[in-house]
Amino acid sequence: MTTATLTTDTTTDQAPVRRVARLFRPYRWSIVVLLAVSVAQGAAGVASPFLVRDIVDQALPQRSASLVVLLAGGMIVAAAIAAVLGVVTTRLSNVIGQGVMHDLRVGVYDHLQRMSLGFFTRTRAGELQSRIANDIGGVDNVVTNTASSVVQNGVAALAVGIAALVMDWKLAAVCLIVVPLFLAFSFRLGRQQRQIARGRQKQLAGITALVEESLSVAGVLLAKTLGRQRELSDRFATESRALSATELTAAMSGKWVISSRRASLTMIPAIVYLVAGLTLAHGSAVFSIGTVVAFTTMLSRLVAPATALQGLGTAASTSMALFGRIFDVLDLPVDIQEKPDARSLPRMRGEVRVEDASFRYGEDGGWTLSDIDFVVPPGTTTALVGETGSGKTTLAYLVARLYDPQLGRITIDGVDLRELKLSAIADAVGLVSQETYLFHESVLENLRFAAPEATDAQVIAAARAARIHELIVGLPEGYDTVVGARGYRFSGGERQRLAIARMLLRNPPILILDEAASALDNETERAVQAAIDELARDRTTIAIAHRLSTVRNADQILVLDHGRIVERGSHDELVARHGRYAQLHGTLS
Numbered sequence: 001m002t003t004a005t006l007t008t009d010t011t012t013d014q015a016p017v018r019r020v021a022r023l024f025r026p027y028r029w030s031i032v033v034l035l036a037v038s039v040a041q042g043a044a045g046v047a048s049p050f051l052v053r054d055i056v057d058q059a060l061p062q063r064s065a066s067l068v069v070l071l072a073g074g075m076i077v078a079a080a081i082a083a084v085l086g087v088v089t090t091r092l093s094n095v096i097g098q099g100v101m102h103d104l105r106v107g108v109y110d111h112l113q114r115m116s117l118g119f120f121t122r123t124r125a126g127e128l129q130s131r132i133a134n135d136i137g138g139v140d141n142v143v144t145n146t147a148s149s150v151v152q153n154g155v156a157a158l159a160v161g162i163a164a165l166v167m168d169w170k171l172a173a174v175c176l177i178v179v180p181l182f183l184a185f186s187f188r189l190g191r192q193q194r195q196i197a198r199g200r201q202k203q204l205a206g207i208t209a210l211v212e213e214s215l216s217v218a219g220v221l222l223a224k225t226l227g228r229q230r231e232l233s234d235r236f237a238t239e240s241r242a243l244s245a246t247e248l249t250a251a252m253s254g255k256w257v258i259s260s261r262r263a264s265l266t267m268i269p270a271i272v273y274l275v276a277g278l279t280l281a282h283g284s285a286v287f288s289i290g291t292v293v294a295f296t297t298m299l300s301r302l303v304a305p306a307t308a309l310q311g312l313g314t315a316a317s318t319s320m321a322l323f324g325r326i327f328d329v330l331d332l333p334v335d336i337q338e339k340p341d342a343r344s345l346p347r348m349r350g351e352v353r354v355e356d357a358s359f360r361y362g363e364d365g366g367w368t369l370s371d372i373d374f375v376v377p378p379g380t381t382t383a384l385v386g387e388t389g390s391g392k393t394t395l396a397y398l399v400a401r402l403y404d405p406q407l408g409r410i411t412i413d414g415v416d417l418r419e420l421k422l423s424a425i426a427d428a429v430g431l432v433s434q435e436t437y438l439f440h441e442s443v444l445e446n447l448r449f450a451a452p453e454a455t456d457a458q459v460i461a462a463a464r465a466a467r468i469h470e471l472i473v474g475l476p477e478g479y480d481t482v483v484g485a486r487g488y489r490f491s492g493g494e495r496q497r498l499a500i501a502r503m504l505l506r507n508p509p510i511l512i513l514d515e516a517a518s519a520l521d522n523e524t525e526r527a528v529q530a531a532i533d534e535l536a537r538d539r540t541t542i543a544i545a546h547r548l549s550t551v552r553n554a555d556q557i558l559v560l561d562h563g564r565i566v567e568r569g570s571h572d573e574l575v576a577r578h579g580r581y582a583q584l585h586g587t588l589s
Contacts, residue, residue: 017320019327020320023100023104023143024096024100026099026103027096027100030092030095030096031151033092034089034096034151035151035155037085037088037092038085038089038151038156039155040081040085041081041082041085041086041089041152041155041156042152042155042159043159044078044082045078045082045156045159045160046159046160046162046163047074047078048079048297049163049167049294049295050163050167050294051071051072051074052075052290052293052294052297053167053288053290053291053293054067054290055067055068055072055290056288056290056293056294057288057289057290057291058290059071086152089152093144093149093151093152094144097140097143097144098144100143101136101139101143104136104139104326105132108131108132108136108326109132111329111332111334112128112329114334114336115332115334116334116335116336116402116403117403118335118361118403119332126206126208126211127208129208130208131325131326131329134208135322135325135326136322138319138322139319139322139323143319152305153305154305156305157302157305160298160299160305161302163298164295164298167291167294167295167298171291203239203246204243206239207236207239207243211236335403335404336401336403336404336422338421338422339418339419342419342421342422342424343415343419343420343421343424344420344421344423344424345412345413345415345420345424345428347413348412348413348428348509349378350379350412350413350428350509350510350539351375351376351377351378351411351414351540352375352376352399352410352411352412352510352540352542353374353375353410353411353412353414354372354373354374354395354398354399354408354410355373355408355409355410355411356371356372356373356409357369357372357373357407357408357409357410358370358371358372358405358406358407358408359394359398359403359405359406359407367563368391368394368563369394369398369405370563370564371408371564372395372565373408373565374556374558376540376541376556377555378540379539379540380540380541380555380556381536381541381542381543381553381554381555382542382543382556382557382558383542383543383544383545383551383554383556383557383558384396384542384543384544384545384557384558384560385544385545385551385557385560385581385584386559386560386561386584387561390560390561390562391560391563392514392544392560393544395560396431396512396514396542398410399429399510399542400425400429400512401417401418401422401425401429404417404418412425412429427508428508428509429508429511429512430503430507430508430511430512431512431514432496432499432500432503432511432512432513432514433499433514434514434544436492436495436496436498436499438483438490438495438498438499439483440482440483441483442477442480442481442482442483443475443478443479443480443481443483444459444479446483446498446502447459447462447463447498447501447502447505449502450502450503450505450506451505451506451507459479459505462501462502462504462505463501465501465504466498466500466501466504467497468494468500468501471494471497483498508539509539509540510540510541510542511536511539511540511541511542511543512541512542512544513541513544514544515544515545545557551571552571553571554570554571556568556569556570557569557570557571557574557581559574559579559581559584561580566579566580567579567580567581
């Protein structure tokens with residue numbers, strides 16, 4: 001079994017450019033349109049300097065008002081066209097960028113949804129949140145603006161370069177030769193920016209994990225009862241101080257080089273005036289005044305796209321480290337795979353068979369379950385008993401295919417779980433765990449999570465069967481009451497009854513009850529047990545026993561000890577043997 005693990009040290013040095021480019025492949029025709037619009041915008045942007053040259057060299061010396069009006073009007077029209085096309089390119093680039101971001105977010109989330117339960121037991125929740133929020137959020141600006149910045153500014157810079165050569169190739173040769181030298185410095189900053197980005201994202205992941213764990217209801221309760229608030233605050237302050245230092249380093253990285261390049265680009269017009277002035281001072285009129293004015297006007301249009309491309313190069317280098325972290329998640333092997341030809345079970349009898357199954361956590365660990373073999377006939381109840389750590393919950397998780405056994409197999413109606421669609425298993429097997437989870441939503445939304453199509457009448461009927469309806473209607477907002485973070489607004493027994501109502505609403509043919517009544521007092525347990533008995537009638541039920549009342553009526557009882565079935569039989573049969581079950585009898589009572 002492949003063991004997938006994600007840690008703060010699991011980071012690729014740099015994402016392949018080709019792989020990042022593939023993210024834009026579904027939007028290639030939109031990019032073609034963006035390129036065409038950007039070309040038109042670039043052409044409109046360089047039209048004005050030519051018109052300025054004609055105004056200075058022709059219209060003004062000729063004192064032609066009509067020519068001035070025509071040329072000035074052309075400048076206004078060109079500026080208006082460039083402005084409109086600029087809005088269009090912004091719209092197109094954001095449509096492309098947000099489409100890529102949506103695909104990336106959904107792809108990461110869907111991939112994590114496919115990971116096995118074991119992956120989440122080995123991975124900090126804060127680390128996953130950081131990958132989705134911080135890492136994907138960190139590349140949002142680059143991805144959203146990359147298409148327009150590369151195309152728009154690249155076309156603009158190219159248009160200025162071509163126009164400058166057309167206007168006067170000698171001045172262009174003198175001035176434009178320095179631009180590639182300035183842009184070359186961008187590549188020197190790439191590696192440093194990527195290293196800083198990797199360190200920053202690791203620190204953000206650490207802070208996110210600390211906040212998620214320490215500011216949850218359980219975390220706050222633990223800190224307050226143990227008096228550890230100050231230690232947690234100090235730990236957060238240390239993490240925050242380190243992050244601030246990294247952010248400062250990132251803010252200042254390469255700033256002297258970037259500022260020098262920007263200043264140099266703005267000095268290029270001075271080179272034009274110097275060359276033109278020296279030629280005129282020596283009596284050689286190589287350039288007209290209009291050409292000099294127009295040329296400097298055109299070169300001023302080079303500063304913005306060149307600077308933008310430099311900034312984009314630095315931002316892209318930084319984002320490659322973030323893409324590496326994102327691709328780390330997408331490359332995680334999925335432990336529980338659904339076969340391409342997996343099938344459903346159109347008719348469900350509900351027989352569960354475990355055949356010589358063995359399971360362990362990790363490649364090198366000891367066996368948690370060994371040579372487990374039993375059958376649960378349709379419509380019967382099998383109870384699993386044993387001391388803590390004997391493997392009861394793990395066995396239940398295998399039946400729900402939250403894990404796959406390394407040896408042996410588990411079948412429903414004679415079909416190996418690995419041959420079934422995961423959705424078919426989820427429809428067939430319902431699990432009520434001892435750790436009840438409720439979303440921070442209303443009671444109604446939490447119940448309907450199991451059956452979104454359920455009517456209000458069906459929801460109420462399920463709540464009545466779980467003996468929780470009267471409590472719900474007594475709340476200020478009834479079924480619309482928000483349960484609070486992880487359901488902490490309700491007691492443990494109330495949360496258990498809500499979970500049972502949710503499973504009653506789902507109504508699966510096979511039930512797994514993982515100590516479902518463990519958090520209930522005796523009176524509440526009797527009420528809920530009656531509802532569970534009603535639900536289990538004519539259904540296949542596997543119950544992890546917590547109390548004798550759950551065990552006594554089971555059709556068969558399996559006694560687990562250190563991952564093996566050491567006894568099996570009915571309650572009366574096992575008590576009469578005076579074996580391991582009899583020793584546990586007092587505990588279960």
